[in-house]
Amino acid sequence: MKKIFITRLKRILLTTSISIVSVPLLIYGGLLVKRPLPTEKQEQLFQGIVYQRDARNSPRPLMVHIVTIDLTAPGIKLLVTPGNTIDKNEFTARTTSEFLREFKLQLAINGSFFYPFRQYPPNSYPKRGDPVIVQGQVISEGKSYAPPKPTSSVLCISKFVQDQIYAQIYQNRCPLGTSEGLAGREILLKEGKPAVLPGYGGENLFSPRTAVAIDKSGKTLWLIIVDGRQRFYSEGVSLAELTTIIQELGADSALNLDGGGSSTMVVGNKNKLRVLNSPIQTRIPTRQRPVANHLGIYALPVDVLNRK
16 A cells, blocks of 8 residues: 555656646747747838848848838837936836837837846846836937937937928937937947947847938938847847848948847737737747837828728
């Protein structure tokens, strides 16, 4: 009788051990399946907005996500996350998906570098709703929410005659009359030429990256994300490699935004939300990081043209 009990106990312990190991593996495997397929794709998302997914094998596995925005297209409007009204230097952390839903946008990416930040649990920070500070100038709907910093550069969106939108990248601060301003750090391209010196800061690290770029006219805006930290899927790029990718688009200037686990690109279409890239917060694929601010796009559906 005692031997039977011991045998059963061993079986129970073995089954429990297998479950403890296999369940997390199954969950992790499910997250890997949720990632965008490592295949080429091009899709018109909205009027004036085209998305391209580029799967590369060189110099290492890379997933490159590029959105091209014609700022002259009807219905295009940009929005930078507003800060808190009481403390103008403070922002409330939220994921890119939460930002898109809250402001009923059609497209959004993560934005500026921020602090405080701690990456790993159990003390990771920020969580949703936590206060954070942006590193650099932030303007939303013509209102300033954070001051310029000497170490930051800014994507500046202005409106001209008949609400025509115009984009430009400036060092430190936006000019008067700017409607939306989003701080980044390094200017990657200036007049079509690389602007970051080799060996600058962490430029040689292979990381997930987020950047914005514009053409010489200021009427075409590119949103660029390269996934990273995901072996055999997308392992990230250096700033120099990111700059080369942006040069291939024919951009005139480009700005590096917050990357790493912050890099996220989300689209909302017909009440459905879709994450176009594979974020990696706390080393978990497809998990989004709450960040300080974002760049959002309002746009008209493609089928509006077809109904006219």
